[in-house]
Amino acid sequence: MLSVQELTGGYSGEAxxxxxxxxxxxxxxxxxLGPNGSGKTTLLKMLSGILPFSSGDVFLKGKSLKMYTPKEMATxxxxxxxxxSQSFSYTVKETVALGRYAHQxxxxxxxxxxxxxxVMQTMEQTGVAHFENHSIHELSGGERQRVFLAxxxxxxxxxxxxxxxxxxxxxxxxxxLLDLLKSWTRGKGLTVISIFHDLNLAGLYCDRLLLLENGEININHVPNEVLREDRIREVYQTNIQKQPHPKVPAPQMVLLPEAIDEEETENLTIDQSLLTFTDEYIALHxxxxxxxMSSGVVGPGTGWHQIFVNRHVNKNYDCSDHRKEMVDYLxxxxxxxxxxxGMMTAVVLEDVSFQxxxxxxxSVFIVVTAGVGNAIDASRSEEHSFQMTPGTINTWVFISGELNEESFIQSIMTATEAKTKAMYDLDVKDAVTGTIATGTSTDSILIAATQKGQKLDYAGTITPLGKVIGKGVYECTKASIxxxxxxIKR
Amino acid sequence: MQKLFTLKYLNKKGIAYLIAAIFLLVAMLLGISIGTVSVPVIDILKIIGAEIFRLSPNEQIDPMYTNIVLNIRLPRVILAGLVGASLAIAGAAFQGLLRNPLADPYTLGVSSGASVGAVLTMFFGISIPFVGLLTLPLLSILFAFITIFVVMLFARQIDRSMKVETIILTGIIFSSFLGSIISMIIALTGEELRQIIGWLLGSVSMRGWAYIKIILPFFIIGSFLLLINSRELNAMSFGEERAQHIGVNVQKRKMIILIAGSILTGAAVAVSGTIGFVGLVIPHLTRLLWGPDHRHLLPLSILTGGGFLILADLVARTLISPTELPIGVITALIGAPVFGLILINRRKERRG
Structure with missing residues (x-):
């Protein structure tokens, strides 16, 4: 369709x-894509025949761009x-009708x-048909843009x-607009070349991306390959981070702003001074x-949270929509x-252990509430019928440091292994199978990090962070049980 | 439904043409009728009818009337009409091309060039063999041509893509340069002073049929070139890049429009001197009344421009009769305040 070959050129002799x-x-x-001044608009102008190029060539349907008359090109x-620019107040219809020039x-x-x-059809498609007799001066910027699209x-x-x-x-x-363009590329075989400033939009909609850097191609590939953290960081000279889109397999980039109140919170240590206790809940502000990263009833998965609540419920607590009930309670x-x-437990809150x-x-601050009335051996859990009995181990791990996604997951693994070891050492038995239990059926975990201070890239069992989590969770779980x-003996 | 819409659309434009044509006709009749000797409208129609259809002269009409109408007033009215029409359509085209409602033939230095040609002719008393009295108009057109080419050449030197802004700037530079040349010639001149100043202020009096023969072919050629480019003008008023995207051969069309505009302006300046504001106010007014579509704007500007200048000339020669005012004074006196009003209204509308 379009073949661009060693295209070189620019304004007044400078390439x-x-x-x-x-x-x-x-x-x-x-x-x-490309930062300001990387040549995006220049490239587009050359492709549209507005700007002559000094060397190289562009072939449109097998024929050099230079061989086309403006009218042929426009079709x-x-x-x-x-x-x-619109100096005169043409009506919307007059403006759109000009698009037919090359066909007449x-x-x-x-x-x-x-x-x-x-003309009527394109006005319908772009949603400007209902003001076809209005002057383009009366329209908003967005409406005007749609008129020119029509x-x-x-x-x-x-x-x-x-x-x-x-x-x-x-x-x-x-x-x-982008949905429309996408569907036209699929349905009508329209080819679309578009400059994007918004990397995320480009990543979501484009089949292929061309990244320009100082007038040269950095890469021309699928979005996932082009939108790499290190590449974008280097080309755009800014701090960004890549994230998966929650619904679509497309990369998304987020900016990392320079922190303003860094000093105040840089040395924040989370400890028991932040905890509050009542009969009904333990909370950390x-x-x-x-x-x-957590498996709480409220605020599960990954996110940013400021308040942490471990709520005591009656062991007969039964609610069809416990999530909504918990939100209302909060x-x-x-x-x-x-x-x-937010987490729930039937365990008496005075059994809490923290360190x-x-x-x-x-630093790492660990809070555990444990009850083992419902202890289960995970390896033989299929022998259990579904039956709720009170007994839950809720584990909170607060880390004053900066973690990446890997170390979050490794923290969960390490904490779980430590919990299981505590059960083993205390000889907690699964009531049904009679074997040593590995946890309870309703255990919940929370890993929370300040994301300030030292970078902690790993949390496996023998890393500095892993060692502390393992030891801490083991000790607190044991103490709580x-x-x-x-x-209960008393 | 669609047919109905088209019909309504045509009707609206039809009414526009009807009104403009009636305006021109009424202006012509008034221009011929009113003067130191008043000629009844019925007689005018009879005289012209007799002349056109070669009928035997009607006994009842005073031969003096026939003489006044055919040899003095009719050529004067037609000349005024042609000059007004030329300046108006040229102005409309330049405004569309330069995307600036404040632009007019003078912005490009075309009329200054034509003036220099005329003033030089008068100053040196140049007379080209065989054309005699027509030396002045021909040299004006020639100088208008030369000026537009020098302006374009100069603009191309500054910016190869010849942006509109560059052309306007170059035109303004040349305008003031040529203006000072005229001032210098006036300062150097002695007894010719009155003639030159009189010509500079513009007039269509005592020109006769000979001048109509001079301007008519240029008017037809220039107007034809602009009329067949009206759709391109529509496209170019959205910007030159946009026009090229739509498929207009911008370089070529721009050249044709500029040449046609300078033919019209050069010829008009040559036969009547510098008459300002017609090329500015008439297209603007027409656009406000009937919309900016050049396919209708250009012909409507011809009709209204012609009528306007005939009326302006009528006022010029009757206001302090028997002395005649220069027509350029009248157009400026009417044009400048109207233009100011339009400007203020536009501002208010945009803010509102």
């Missing part, structure tokens, strides 16, 4: 683009640019029914060039939000559910 080559297939949605390529022949350029049909589409192009099409659009129209207690990780472990450069046993 903005150097040796750019790529191929484009019909029906592709192709994104052009194949349409362009939607970022800025458009002869000196008198008669307006056919076919032209009229296409104009471009009225050209019935095979290739559509877009310069940051979502620039003036609000969120819903950004999505609508942190002055800053913590990065969490609200009545004055906790904001969106900022809270702060200080290490070189970081012993307290519980003692209380």
């Amino acid at each position: 903005v683009l150097k040796n750019v080559s790529f191929e484009l297939e019909k029906g592709e949605l192709f994104g052009i 194949i390529i349409a362009v939607l640019s970022q800025h458009s 022949k002869g000196w008198f350029q008669t307006w056919s029914d076919e032209d009229d049909r296409i 104009q471009a589409l009225a050209q019935e192009p095979e290739i559509l060039l877009l310069d940051e099409p979502t620039n003036h659009l609000d969120l819903s129209f950004q999505k609508e 942190c002055p800053i939000p913590l990065r969490t 609200k009545t207690q004055g906790f904001e559910p969106g900022e809270t990780v 702060l472990y200080k290490e070189e450069g970081f 012993q307290k519980s046993r003692k209380r």
